[in-house]
Amino acid sequence: MTTVNRRWLLARRPEGLPDAGCFALDTQPVPAPGPGQILVRARFLSVDPYMRGRMSRTAGYAPGVGLGEVMRGGGVGEVVASNHPAWAPGDIAESMAFGWQEYAVLSPDRPGTDGVHRVDPALAPIESALSWLGMPGMTAYFGLLDVGRPRPGDTVVVSAASGAVGQLVGQIARLSGCRAVAIAGSARKLDWCREIGFDAGIDHRTADLRAALKETCPDGVDVFFDNTSGPIHDAVMRRLSIGARVVLCGRVALAARHEAVETGERHLGRLIATRASLTGFLVYDWWHRRDEALARLAAWHRAGQLKYREDVLDGIARMPEAFLRLLTGENFGKQLVRVV
Amino acid sequence: MTTVNRRWLLARRPEGLPDAGCFALDTQPVPAPGPGQILVRARFLSVDPYMRGRMSRTAGYAPGVGLGEVMRGGGVGEVVASNHPAWAPGDIAESMAFGWQEYAVLSPDRPGTDGVHRVDPALAPIESALSWLGMPGMTAYFGLLDVGRPRPGDTVVVSAASGAVGQLVGQIARLSGCRAVAIAGSARKLDWCREIGFDAGIDHRTADLRAALKETCPDGVDVFFDNTSGPIHDAVMRRLSIGARVVLCGRVALAARHEAVETGERHLGRLIATRASLTGFLVYDWWHRRDEALARLAAWHRAGQLKYREDVLDGIARMPEAFLRLLTGENFGKQLVRVV
Known part of the structure; x- marks a missing residue:
């Protein structure tokens, strides 16, 4: 396990399309999980159109990311340390509260959309938790x-x-x-x-x-x-x-x-x-019916009735590039970044 | 009973607000009802905002009135001749198919929104059938x-x-x-x-x-x-x-x-x-539930829970004026024209 956590911060609010200067790559020591928390090492990070809204002061329905703060976003990865009885190192966790970073401290007991979901690697490739199974x-x-x-x-x-x-x-x-x-x-x-x-x-x-x-x-x-x-x-x-x-x-x-x-x-x-x-x-608004949706999507997928295409770039360094591809339609399928 | 029927025709399609020149007052012999039809003498005619749309070639959901045709609109009046077994002279009839005219030949068996409704003068003033009870x-x-x-x-x-x-x-x-x-x-x-x-x-x-x-x-x-x-x-x-x-x-x-x-x-x-x-x-789209709505409106009115204000001009000659008042907000309450 490395000892540094690379993170993408919001450096400047964009007008129109963001450019590379809107983001700053920052290096911090890997954080330690507090009581009830887990430390997760990112395997895949997601970029989604809603993030453009979060780069503004307000997205209408949610406050924007503060300047100098880690960009918000979903991620999936492996638990590397746990202070939570239900989670152990090696477990795979997905959360919308991951952020554009290599290591995230997450709180599994947090309710709602910032919660942490367990991912079963036997069910589908774990990055599916950021796409069709998420x-x-x-x-x-x-x-x-x-x-x-x-x-x-x-x-x-x-x-x-x-x-x-x-x-x-x-x-x-x-x-x-x-x-x-x-x-x-x-x-x-x-x-x-x-x-x-x-x-x-x-x-x-x-x-x-x-x-x-x-x-x-x-x-x-x-x-x-x-x-x-x-x-x-x-x-x-x-x-x-x-x-x-x-x-x-x-x-x-x-x-x-x-x-x-x-x-x-x-x-x-x-x-x-x-x-x-x-x-x-x-x-x-439908988060309380998450299990229903994912169960039906998984059933369709098992039956061969649901195909899915992802567009994966490698390396956390490419997060801004992946995001800009998405906003300009250069991606082809769900845009992801493979971190490790 | 007079022998002429004064009618307002669409003379010109407006751009923006209509003016007096968009309408022409025409005089015809009073028509005779055919088999199954009734002849109704207008007591009140309605002007409504939707008529502005009908003055164009299309209102989006309905064809416009043709140039030289009688302006469409609802009216309420007294049956003066009947070839329909359920209707007799003296009955009060309301129809959206009345038109801007003194006498209308109506077809009580026509279904839907162009149908003819019986009005009970004991229930409320008959012009209510063009306003809160219509x-x-x-x-x-x-x-x-x-x-x-x-x-x-x-x-x-x-x-x-x-x-x-x-x-x-x-x-x-x-x-x-x-x-x-x-x-x-x-x-x-x-x-x-x-x-x-x-x-x-x-x-x-x-x-x-x-x-x-x-x-x-x-x-x-x-x-x-x-x-x-x-x-x-x-x-x-x-x-x-x-x-x-x-x-x-x-x-x-x-x-x-x-x-x-x-x-x-x-x-x-x-x-x-x-x-x-x-x-x-x-x-x-709710015409099939007309009875439900009117029964509840009448019940509220009887209970003193529904007040209503009308703005009445006198004389069919004032139809265009009444309509323009409506479009410019000079009316105060439901705009009607009392014909006789």
Whole structure:
């Protein structure tokens, strides 16, 4: 075991896309766990779009990371020291409270979304706890099923469809008897989407979005799982069917913008005409049903009904790079960083 | 019985607010009812914000009125001739299919929203069938209770609060155990809102809306019944509580605009942060539950728990004037025209 802990701190708040200067790599002694705590050595760290919000003073629903503080984020790793009776060295732990660092002191008794979850390495590769068998999996599961309320025969459109959440939304939509239409940013990504079961795909970088949506969704869009906002949002909003449900999951298309406030077309008249709803969604509200989601996702996976693609960079030094790839759509699948 | 039928035709499609030249008064012989039809002489005609949409080529959810055709609209009047076994001269009939005219041929067997409803003059003044005991009453009832889903203790904000729908929404909110906050365009209107039970009021023509909402809704807005869109929408969206429900009922604040598309701030990030929903709503979807709504509204009214204010102009010649008053907020209460 090394004696130093490398950590990425927030050095500067970004305007628009973050750059390398927004982060500072800091070296500290490995911390010691206090009473009831465990020390976990990171094996994989996650980067997720929500982190862009946390780099601001406030993410709307959560305080931002302070300047000079460790960047927030989920991680999975091996327990190397334990002052908690239920945890022993060698156990695998996952937590949203890990942070962008090699070693984290975690409190297994902390409730809720900052809690610590035990990972069974026999069930799936441990990094799955950061992707389909973790928070992104829950996001797809509850966002589609509980907020989007798909019915068999519905047309479900998913933006960022090859991403951490989108690829699952499409497959769960198919398992629910729906047609699934992918919107993604390259032919390769769309090939993958078709491979995992999406019925149609639209490349938002090359297609005439409105024409392509008309062609792929001739009867309108019943559920729109929106990970991007921006021009994709506008195009899909024009195709809503009567009673459509729009799930607002994320706005990654806006990561590069400098304005604090998003302006553009408002679709209120369209929402009235279609009696559609637009619902904001945070997966944290479903944390009490975490076991349900993960059990069903695991069952689908065991049955070969759920495929998943990850995009892994090596080395904690590459965390900012991985994050920027994610925000610009250069990743292909769930973006992770392998630490050791 | 006179032998002529004066009718208001759509003469020109407006850009922004309609003016007198958009309408033409036409005189025709009184029509004769066909088999199964009745001839009804108008006593009261309604003007409603939705008619602005019908003056365009399409209202989004319904085709527009054709140039040279009679303006669409609801009316209530007396049957003067009947070829229908269930209807006799002297009966009072209400229909959304009346049109801006003195005499209408109606088909009582037509189903749905273009149907004909019998009005009991002993229950309430017959013009109530165009206001609290008719379509605006149903709009308030289903929009608030079914779309807004108020819970006791909720803060319910209503725009155009002294209008045909708004005044009912506030009172039903109070009957549901909620706090009701009125937004209206004059001190007189707000005095009336307080008189009928609203807990607080904001004059959108004079107040600093954001500051006034902060003061009147210190714990946020749980239900926003939005009749206006525009700057009022923006201000209330900034005060949504966690899990808030926004009922999109109308957009009368946009009646003067020339642009086909509404642009402005998009509140998608705010909807995510608050896990709020924004739901478009058309009362026609609740037509099968019309009896339920009207029975409850009538019961509240009998119990003295529902007050209602109408704003009546005299003479079919004043239909365009009445309509423009409505679109500019000069009316005070439900706008009607008394025909005879």
